[in-house]
Amino acid sequence: MDLQKPMNIAIIGAGNVAWHLAQALQAAGHNIIGVYSRTAGSRDALLEKLAHAKATTSLDLQHIAVDAVLIAVPDAALANVAAALKVAPGTLVAHTSGAMPLAALSPVTGAAIGVFYPLQTFSKAKAVSFQAVPLLLEAENPGTLKQLEELAASITQTVHKVDSVARKQLHLAAVFACNFTNHLLGISQELLYGAGLPPQSLDPLIKETVNKALEQHPFTVQTGPAIRHDENVIEAHLHMLEQQPRLHQLYTLLTQSIQGTQPDQ
Amino acid sequence: MDLQKPMNIAIIGAGNVAWHLAQALQAAGHNIIGVYSRTAGSRDALLEKLAHAKATTSLDLQHIAVDAVLIAVPDAALANVAAALKVAPGTLVAHTSGAMPLAALSPVTGAAIGVFYPLQTFSKAKAVSFQAVPLLLEAENPGTLKQLEELAASITQTVHKVDSVARKQLHLAAVFACNFTNHLLGISQELLYGAGLPPQSLDPLIKETVNKALEQHPFTVQTGPAIRHDENVIEAHLHMLEQQPRLHQLYTLLTQSIQGTQPDQ
Numbered sequence: 001m002d003l004q005k006p007m008n009i010a011i012i013g014a015g016n017v018a019w020h021l022a023q024a025l026q027a028a029g030h031n032i033i034g035v036y037s038r039t040a041g042s043r044d045a046l047l048e049k050l051a052h053a054k055a056t057t058s059l060d061l062q063h064i065a066v067d068a069v070l071i072a073v074p075d076a077a078l079a080n081v082a083a084a085l086k087v088a089p090g091t092l093v094a095h096t097s098g099a100m101p102l103a104a105l106s107p108v109t110g111a112a113i114g115v116f117y118p119l120q121t122f123s124k125a126k127a128v129s130f131q132a133v134p135l136l137l138e139a140e141n142p143g144t145l146k147q148l149e150e151l152a153a154s155i156t157q158t159v160h161k162v163d164s165v166a167r168k169q170l171h172l173a174a175v176f177a178c179n180f181t182n183h184l185l186g187i188s189q190e191l192l193y194g195a196g197l198p199p200q201s202l203d204p205l206i207k208e209t210v211n212k213a214l215e216q217h218p219f220t221v222q223t224g225p226a227i228r229h230d231e232n233v234i235e236a237h238l239h240m241l242e243q244q245p246r247l248h249q250l251y252t253l254l255t256q257s258i259q260g261t262q263p264d265q
Numbered sequence: 266m267d268l269q270k271p272m273n274i275a276i277i278g279a280g281n282v283a284w285h286l287a288q289a290l291q292a293a294g295h296n297i298i299g300v301y302s303r304t305a306g307s308r309d310a311l312l313e314k315l316a317h318a319k320a321t322t323s324l325d326l327q328h329i330a331v332d333a334v335l336i337a338v339p340d341a342a343l344a345n346v347a348a349a350l351k352v353a354p355g356t357l358v359a360h361t362s363g364a365m366p367l368a369a370l371s372p373v374t375g376a377a378i379g380v381f382y383p384l385q386t387f388s389k390a391k392a393v394s395f396q397a398v399p400l401l402l403e404a405e406n407p408g409t410l411k412q413l414e415e416l417a418a419s420i421t422q423t424v425h426k427v428d429s430v431a432r433k434q435l436h437l438a439a440v441f442a443c444n445f446t447n448h449l450l451g452i453s454q455e456l457l458y459g460a461g462l463p464p465q466s467l468d469p470l471i472k473e474t475v476n477k478a479l480e481q482h483p484f485t486v487q488t489g490p491a492i493r494h495d496e497n498v499i500e501a502h503l504h505m506l507e508q509q510p511r512l513h514q515l516y517t518l519l520t521q522s523i524q525g526t527q528p529d530q
Contacts, residue, residue: 179489224444
């Protein structure tokens with residue numbers, strides 16, 4: 001990667017997103033100068049991974065030579081950070097949230113505000129190649145967008161401009177495709193465990209299901225008792241779930257949803 | 266693969282499972298002698314893929330030189346097939362269903378009955394390497410099980426002995442992990458479409474989510490607004506789904522389920 005302009009960057013937050021983002025930016029040649037977090041343990045763990053960064057204990061950054069401030073805090077904490085953050089006029093300030101609008105940063109007086117949303121799921125324990133992570137950008141004005149684009153291009157190959165409305169829709173779609181899907185995979189693990197079956201029993205089936213769903217519209221390749229209207233099997237399954245009312249309810253609703261939303265129904 | 270005993274095999278059914286199973290068995294050196302199906306079109310399409318097979322128009326196979334009969338019909342049709350099927354004494358007869366018990370074949374007088382369940386999702390349009398498909402076997406007696414094991418070993422590397430009770434649990438777990446998961450991926454596609462976003466937007470995120478869920482227990486790597494109890498985001502999402510009552514209901518129930526079933530709650 002040919003880095004046009006190494007930036008001095010401050011990171012607010014030390015959770016999963018901050019963890020991966022700060023390291024990817026450093027690897028791309030940027031200078032992470034400080035990390036701010038209310039959680040000292042997380043902050044110090046991240047600082048150990050960064051060559052030149054120091055703990056930042058105040059959100060008043062007006063007198064620090066910083067080009068960009070990236071905010072990677074829980075959505076519920078963003079308003080408080082935006083209210084307290086002070087930067088020199090023209091400093092690039094971007095949040096990294098899929099669900100929050102650009103306007104959440106309006107309280108940061110004088111800043112060039114934007115959104116720098118990495119469309120990926122992160123855990124500290126699992127390395128992520130940022131090159132493959134799409135970055136979704138939004139900014140108040142073209143100049144700020146250009147700065148964000150340069151910053152994004154230094155760490156990933158996929159950059160999209162997406163406004164707040166579309167980003168919110170995308171985030172909702174991601175909750176269904178990822179958060180809810182992960183939960184169903186967890187339920188499945190529990191059912192295997194309950195039956196004394198190895199947790200990996202379904203891995204080939206899960207992989208093939210997802211590969212197929214990524215190649216064609218999932219509704220056109222739906223299989224299983226619901227889409228076949230196989231009432232005997234559905235009744236037997238519901239009977240097996242009688243002692244687990246929430247699973248019983250989920251099974252019923254998902255079966256109804258499959259039977260109601262297929263294009264050919 | 267070193268094929269010990271090439272078998273003469275009849276296939277009942279010409280759907281997705283029959284399609285892939287018959288071709289895998291032929292490729293392993295077995296002789297598929299006949300295909301029976303009520304759907305002449307599907308049967309003839311499968312026959313075109315098989316070197317020596319002929320259309321079988323009766324389920325009375327007593328006077329045909331057949332070593333094994335594999336039944337790959339919809340679960341709802343299995344009872345009728347079992348009632349009508351006639352074979353010479355000692356002929357191996359197995360069904361391929363995850364949900365049906367071994368005893369579903371008890372009506373087949375004189376047969377050596379078993380279950381030969383490929384734990385994979387099949388579509389005719391998509392090639393499947395049978396070598397990677399686990400085959401779950403069950404039989405009435407050890408001799409029949411041995412025959413099924415040899416047949417299975419000729420087409421796959423993974424063979425498990427699983428009784429009817431555990432197979433039923435496994436099938437239930439698969440409905441959650443695969444059928445329901447596929448449906449959620451479909452809903453996500455529809456939401457992207459509704460927002461004018463490319464259908465591939467979430468592919469990297471989905472892949473990473475599933476990879477992570479296969480490496481660790483999904484409940485321990487759950488992310489998203491539900492597990493964070495991020496009520497602002499949850500309310501905003503539910504507001505976006507107000508015109509789609511079934512999705513609204515699914516979102517609510519899955520969120521409650523995530524908030525209620527995590528190990529640390």
